[in-house]
Amino acid sequence: MSNFAQTPKPPYYAVLFASKRNADDEEGYCEMSDRMFDLAADQPGYIGVETVYGEDGFGMTVSYWESLDAIRNWRNNTEHKIAQELGKTKWYEKYQIRICLVEKEYGLQRG
Amino acid sequence: MSNFAQTPKPPYYAVLFASKRNADDEEGYCEMSDRMFDLAADQPGYIGVETVYGEDGFGMTVSYWESLDAIRNWRNNTEHKIAQELGKTKWYEKYQIRICLVEKEYGLQRG
Numbered sequence: 737m738s739n740f741a742q743t744p745k746p747p748y749y750a751v752l753f754a755s756k757r758n759a760d761d762e763e764g765y766c767e768m769s770d771r772m773f774d775l776a777a778d779q780p781g782y783i784g785v786e787t788v789y790g791e792d793g794f795g796m797t798v799s800y801w802e803s804l805d806a807i808r809n810w811r812n813n814t815e816h817k818i819a820q821e822l823g824k825t826k827w828y829e830k831y832q833i834r835i836c837l838v839e840k841e842y843g844l845q846r847g
Numbered sequence: 848m849s850n851f852a853q854t855p856k857p858p859y860y861a862v863l864f865a866s867k868r869n870a871d872d873e874e875g876y877c878e879m880s881d882r883m884f885d886l887a888a889d890q891p892g893y894i895g896v897e898t899v900y901g902e903d904g905f906g907m908t909v910s911y912w913e914s915l916d917a918i919r920n921w922r923n924n925t926e927h928k929i930a931q932e933l934g935k936t937k938w939y940e941k942y943q944i945r946i947c948l949v950e951k952e953y954g955l956q957r958g
Contacts (some may be wrong), residue, residue: 794850836947
């Protein structure tokens with residue numbers, strides 16, 4: 737079930753990215769999005785990611801990180817900065833980013 | 848744009864609920880889900896919620912709360928406990944819950 741990120745015992749960090757996309761440039765967006773998932777996964781301190789988009793263009797992506805430094809480095813990554821700028825000017829109507837400390841975790845796994 | 852929760856200046860808390868539903872009992876699930884969104888919104892310390900489900904049954908719901916006490920009260924709510932039990936036995940293949948302290952927040956809003 738690859739939708740779920742494999743995360744360590746807390747504490748660790750989560751970046752919640754809630755976004756509303758416009759309908760423009762689907763192809764350019766998808767290409768960049770794929771590239772950013774790959775690039776993020778190569779960064780130091782990256783743990784994993786969970787993402788889901790609805791049909792109305794509203795989506796949530798949560799990436800998990802070992803530290804605030806790791807989040808800062810990723811935010812300042814040169815190629816990621818280009819993607820952020822395109823996101824602001826072309827792809828998103830609105831987004832909200834929340835930096836969170838994950839304090840507890842539990843779950844259910846069948847079978 | 849009602850997909851987005853209106854949240855205060857951090858710090859506050861977020862409960863990340865990542866889940867994979869099975870295909871059973873769609874109607875029962877939806878009815879209970881609607882009821883739980885309404886009931887949560889009536890709880891003390893509730894701030895808001897963001898939720899999105901993909902076509903593959905993977906979804907993310909993030910609810911925002913003023914304190915850990917508010918989260919604990921909601922978790923122990925009698926009607927919510929019944930829903931949790933049904934979720935475990937009927938509706939979810941897997942879920943993961945993460946309790947998070949939101950430390951920073953920023954965003955983009957067009958126009």
